[in-house]
Amino acid sequence: MKKASFSKWLFALMLVLLLVLAACSGDDSDEGSGDTDTDKKTEEGTDDGEDAEKGEGEDGIYSIDDFGVDKTNEGEAIEGGTLNYGLVSDTVFEGVLNRAFYEGNPDYEVMKFFDEDLLAYDNNFNYTQDGAAEWEIDEAGTTVTIKIRDNVNWHDGEPVTAEDLQYAYEVIGSPEYTGLRYYYIEDVVGMEEYNAGDAETIEGLEIVDEKTLAITFNEPNPSLIASGLWTSPLPKHIFEEIPIAEMPEHDAVRVNPIGFGPFVLDTIVPGESVTFTANEDYWQGAPKLDGITLKVVAPQTVANALETGEIDVVDSFPTDQYPDVEETLSNVEFLGEIDNSYTYIGFKLGKWVPADADNPDGAGEVEMDPDAKMADVNLRRAMWYAVDNDAVGERFYNGLRWAGTTLIIPAFPDYHDDTIETPSFDQEEAKKILDEAGYEDTDGDGFRENPEGEELTIGFASMSGGDTAEPIANYYIQAWEQVGLKVELVDGRLMEFNSFYDRVEADDPAIDIYQGAWGTGTDVDQRGLYGRTAAYNYSRYASDESDALLADGASAASLDIEHRKEVYKEWQELMVEDIPVFPTLYRSKLVPVNNRVTDWSIQASWNGYHEVGLTEEEPLLP
Structure with a gap:
């Protein structure tokens, strides 16, 4: 595990003061966050001013090992x-x-x-035969057959059937579906036509018998054997009379x-x-x-x-x-x-365009805005250099969180690449980048204007939670202020969990940057978080190069693990170059x-x- 160095006494003093101020105010905020699978996970953490002074001259640092x-x-x-x-x-x-x-x-x-899901997996997140269903994949690598065990029954006594699993695909693939799981199933043969309303059935789904469903995909995909299948059935005998759009609110x-x-x-x-x-x-x-x-x-x-x-x-x-x-x-x-999670700073680079009359052939996709406030990668890179995440991990979490580097985390040891050089704390480098990019303080107020000479105020959304949320958010704001950037909390305060994600998902124009956390789930495939058609792609970033790499990482070629490692190494390097988000802390x-x-x-x-x-x-x- 990477250990943080903590010899920066000025930084330490600032954190202590921030914590004392938070304790005196009685605020119990946390940095907040969100999910599993590729969903929001609740952020952890509380602290107080007394704790912040621990560790000077003492070890006080732990390892998850x-x-x-x-x-x-x-x-x-x-x-x-x-x-x-x-x-x-x-x-x-x-x-x-x-x-x-x-x-x-x-x-x-x-x-x-x-x-629970029908299929179980091992500690490397590869499917096993130990779950409520067994599985096999054909030689072409495109058809997965799932056979549910005979003694698997719903709580009302009805058997869990292949029809229930097929029905889950039909609901998630429906144009009326309002959830965020479509990315799991979009590569099933015929799913695109079904989702667009051009087909009444999904061609790639075949009920073999009462307990067996065959699912055929357009292309071989390594995720088909590594925790990337949708294997959660939906009890059709209960849901079939409920309109799909009304299901999330139904009893x-x-x-x-x-x-x-x-x-x-x-x-x-x-x-x-x-x-x-x-x-x-x-x-x-x-x-x-x-x-x-x-x-x-x-x-x-x-x-x-x-x-x-x-x-x-x-x-x-x-x-x-x-x-x-x-x-x-x-x-x-x-x-x-x-x-299986990490905390990150995300930059709003565009908006989400849902499928509608103007976009009839898709399930929604990202549309980048070249005029977005955070569109300049130099600004984003400088903001990464400006913050000391190693120190945050030691000072607030006693080493049980540590500075993140790439967007594929150490929980995926075959794919996380710790050799990639990423920005680390260097405020002089941050200032140099901003200077060279034309961000200058032209009116003498201590804050930089943008290259056009206009006032630059960056709206920052961060979540409430335990005692550490406010001082950590304040630290980031002050670290950015130290390199001349004016960053303010949206509405002047931290946001409650559900409100935060409602506004981030809606691309609230008041939010320019945000602090969140992802639960990565068990599949290293990054399309669900950063793909062009991923609703969870909250930064609204997309590029042809990223599209190609993400597609390659989920292709037949990537059934060769060495090829897949190289693909995701290149993708991690691209994310360090383009910086739609940057990881702040890996987590225990x-x-x-x-x-x-x-x-x-x-x-x-x-x-x-x-x-x-x-x-x-x-x-x-x-």
Whole structure:
């Protein structure tokens, strides 16, 4: 793991002052963010002024390599019991509880207990035969056949069928579909015609028998064997009478959703809590637990909830709080891994043009604006050089986050290229770039005007959350001010999670740059985040070169892993050259688990919620 150096005492002093100011104001913001698959993930982190002064003269720096991924069992599991699960978030979960329609990671955290994908994968994110369905691919590399196991049933007792999986493709491919998953299925034979309304069926889908579906794609694609398939069926017997455009708001999604996972959703308090009961008919066997109670827990109170036994385990613990609780939370074991996510600064370079009368042949695409405020790559490059992300990772997260370099993260070791030279903290270089590009302070107010001599004020959107959000946002603003750039928070404040993404997705003209975070999912294919037709491409960047590389990375040629590595190396280099976004921090994921819990794991391949047990009726205390 890359270690940050922290000898810059002036920078340290500034961070301390920022944290003290935040503590005095009583603000508990965080940098915020968003998803799984290629969706928003909730940002972690809280801190306070006292913590910020730790580490001067002390080590205080941790490595994710010091943590395990499997819970150490401390006794035999009793029969039954209820696990208390904490969803760490400063906001309510939206409650879109279906894989075809949800956007935010909080909703995924609810869904994972009662629903799952049909195919399982290993720790390298390659499909295995261990899931609810088996699969095979033909010699041409274009047709994948998925056979659902006979004992896989929906929670209402109906079997999960090939028709249910086909129906999911029909819904997502429909012109009436309002979600963001079309990129998963757009290469299926006949999907383009179906999406455009020119065909009533999808040519590339064939029901072989009640439990078997064959899916044929236009071209061979390495993602077909590496976590890039859509394998979440939709219960047709429930949804077929619901208009597709109305599905995300329907009770079948928000009030009484069903799945085929190990637990059944029993009751829901919208946005706040959910109770689950064991699915005795689960295809892997009845769960050991009687049930699970999930509740939203604020980042500011999560440590106390663990200490008092209010919760047994959380989805992800704020890494900046770990030094405070490392010794005091003796009733839990901390698991840890490199997270499939990263924080980034994005630049608004255009807009999203949805499919309509003016764009009848597509599902929507990016349209760059050559006159966008952030269109000059020199301005973007200077802003990258101006910030010290190594120091932010050490000072706010004690080394459990560290400076990002490229847009393919270390969680994909076959593809992440740490040899690529990327901008690192050098404010003199930032000033030089701006000077040479014509950004000068012509009126003597301390801020640079643009090359045309016009006032330059950059609108910055960043999310609320825990205590670190405001000081980190303020640090970036002050770092850019130090090189002569005037950057201001949009509306003068941090934005709530859902509002942030609503405005970023809508290309709000007040937003010139934004700070977010991506959950990368398990497929290294970058088209879902940065493709020309990807709705998640929030920077609205596209180029012919990027299009070609992304297509090559998903081509038959890239079934050769060495070829695919070279393609994504070139793409990473292009993103460092063009800078539509730049990564700020790679992230660790810490998961505390109460000592009474058995058989919990955070390995990528783990799908064992039914095997989790408890050694005691009540949570163990310190």
